[in-house]
Amino acid sequence: MIEARGLGRTFTTRQGPVEAVRGVDLDVDAGEIVGFLGPNGAGKTTTLRMLTTLLAPTAGNATVAGCDLRADPAGVRRGIGYVAQGGGTDPALPIGEELELQARLYGVGPVAERTAELCARLDLEGLERRPVASLSGGQRRRLDIALGLAHRPRLLFLDEPTTGLDPHSRGDLWDHIRRMRAEDGTTVFLTTHYLEEADALCDRILIMDRGRIVAEGTPAELKRRVAGDVVTVELADAARDAGRACAALAGLAAVREARADGDGLRLRVDNGDRELMGLMRALDGAGVELASLRLARPTLDDVFLTVTGRSLREAA
Amino acid sequence: MAKVVRDTYLIFLRYLRPTLRNRMVLVFGAVQPLVYLVLFGPLLTEVFGGARSWRVFVPGILVQLVLFGAGFAGFALIADLRSGVAERLRVTPVSRVALLLGRVLRDALLLAVQASMLVAAGLLLGLRAPVAGVLVGLALVTALAVAIASLSYVLAMSTGREDAFAPLLSTVTLPLMLLSGILLPMDLAPGWLEAVSWANPFRYVVDATRAAFAGDYATATVGRGAAVTVALVVVSVALGTRRFRAENA
Numbered sequence: 001m002i003e004a005r006g007l008g009r010t011f012t013t014r015q016g017p018v019e020a021v022r023g024v025d026l027d028v029d030a031g032e033i034v035g036f037l038g039p040n041g042a043g044k045t046t047t048l049r050m051l052t053t054l055l056a057p058t059a060g061n062a063t064v065a066g067c068d069l070r071a072d073p074a075g076v077r078r079g080i081g082y083v084a085q086g087g088g089t090d091p092a093l094p095i096g097e098e099l100e101l102q103a104r105l106y107g108v109g110p111v112a113e114r115t116a117e118l119c120a121r122l123d124l125e126g127l128e129r130r131p132v133a134s135l136s137g138g139q140r141r142r143l144d145i146a147l148g149l150a151h152r153p154r155l156l157f158l159d160e161p162t163t164g165l166d167p168h169s170r171g172d173l174w175d176h177i178r179r180m181r182a183e184d185g186t187t188v189f190l191t192t193h194y195l196e197e198a199d200a201l202c203d204r205i206l207i208m209d210r211g212r213i214v215a216e217g218t219p220a221e222l223k224r225r226v227a228g229d230v231v232t233v234e235l236a237d238a239a240r241d242a243g244r245a246c247a248a249l250a251g252l253a254a255v256r257e258a259r260a261d262g263d264g265l266r267l268r269v270d271n272g273d274r275e276l277m278g279l280m281r282a283l284d285g286a287g288v289e290l291a292s293l294r295l296a297r298p299t300l301d302d303v304f305l306t307v308t309g310r311s312l313r314e315a316a
Numbered sequence: 317m318a319k320v321v322r323d324t325y326l327i328f329l330r331y332l333r334p335t336l337r338n339r340m341v342l343v344f345g346a347v348q349p350l351v352y353l354v355l356f357g358p359l360l361t362e363v364f365g366g367a368r369s370w371r372v373f374v375p376g377i378l379v380q381l382v383l384f385g386a387g388f389a390g391f392a393l394i395a396d397l398r399s400g401v402a403e404r405l406r407v408t409p410v411s412r413v414a415l416l417l418g419r420v421l422r423d424a425l426l427l428a429v430q431a432s433m434l435v436a437a438g439l440l441l442g443l444r445a446p447v448a449g450v451l452v453g454l455a456l457v458t459a460l461a462v463a464i465a466s467l468s469y470v471l472a473m474s475t476g477r478e479d480a481f482a483p484l485l486s487t488v489t490l491p492l493m494l495l496s497g498i499l500l501p502m503d504l505a506p507g508w509l510e511a512v513s514w515a516n517p518f519r520y521v522v523d524a525t526r527a528a529f530a531g532d533y534a535t536a537t538v539g540r541g542a543a544v545t546v547a548l549v550v551v552s553v554a555l556g557t558r559r560f561r562a563e564n565a
Binding site: 052053054074077078080081082084086087088089090091092093097101102104105106147 | 323326329330333334396399400401402403404405406407408409410
């Protein structure tokens, strides 16, 4: 659905050229939900604006929704929907008018039917005559998405879809996005700087930093790249058992690292969930008395830290 | 071509609808020239004598309406750039030319209605002019509005911000207004000032509209004014089209 090679954009500023995006290669298959994760300023929006024909690339090219970005931008536009970060509605206009115009511009008919369908789809029924300014944040975001979906595009771009929404509206929007893919097979390409969002929504994540894609994979794959899960073992009598426990665990293949830490041990374990039983048996066999055992998965923030050397929260 | 026409109509309607809903906008836009008409016009009747003074003054006020009405059209575009509406429309397959023409035609229609209202006010105050002459004059100023609105959009697009666009606009419009003889005919000006005024395209349009109001249709003045207006429309719409095409990158 998207195939980009060496896509780049350099802006000319008074301080000299700024490479916002440097040679991005990416492939998105039909029906995928793919997310660009990265701090503000990483080049996510610039890449999105190139893929949606709003900004000419200064390097590379892409095929989007079956059309060549440079040779046939009009074809790309017919095939895609785009929802900008700040939306794109006039606060004074009734939402019905904006939806109708959008349907007409794409030549979707019958217009009244399509508008009603979109309103039903995105829980906007009964609001058609209300001006955009009177909508809540969540409603306005759903209107933006309805506008992007007016022509049933096969590919929808969402730029920071839930920025500024409360947690309830965010979860609600995630449901809408999942349903879009489940019911219509819509391919979704989104950007986000929220870890939870990338984690909850995306089949595949591209981590972007300083204009480059620095890592790529499913959320689970990416997390596995961080050397193992963290297992915290609390011992009943650390002073007595810590040394013995460490020795017993160090022999297990899955344990990458084991060290004494406060009242117990801190371990880095591959596939921690599967290895928990093994850990317990080994400790039991060594006659160590356990107080508790906790498994923590690495987060995408750990992934970002591993790949870029900085925490996503610091980078933003 | 059919697509351009259709898209232009859709964009035209989009921007016309809010005006139809809130017709006070129409009236407010014409208040300033109306104030000139009522509070300044009568002064001239003392200078030139009743009927002739209105035939000189009303055309000037119409061109002033174009400068300050259509000239300010760009502000709406800046609002659209800010709200993301401009970008949303540019991601659709809508014709780029239609994005310009739809807006410009709505601005021209608005201006034609306001200009007619001002002529009607002029009639109440004592304007007497042949119907054909008034229609020729209205046609000229409406065409001029197409040109000015297009240029306003080009400037708005280039500056992108109200605080840059507003001072630029007043810097351009004020000398254009004064040098076109809107308030008093340029024939009254000293030689050097009149010479400068011939470099101002608005002067030709003002002179032509005055001639039309006076009933002198088949004159070089009207021909020249019409030619200048057409040239302005062609050049400014071409500039606007180029700008709106380029913005899609």
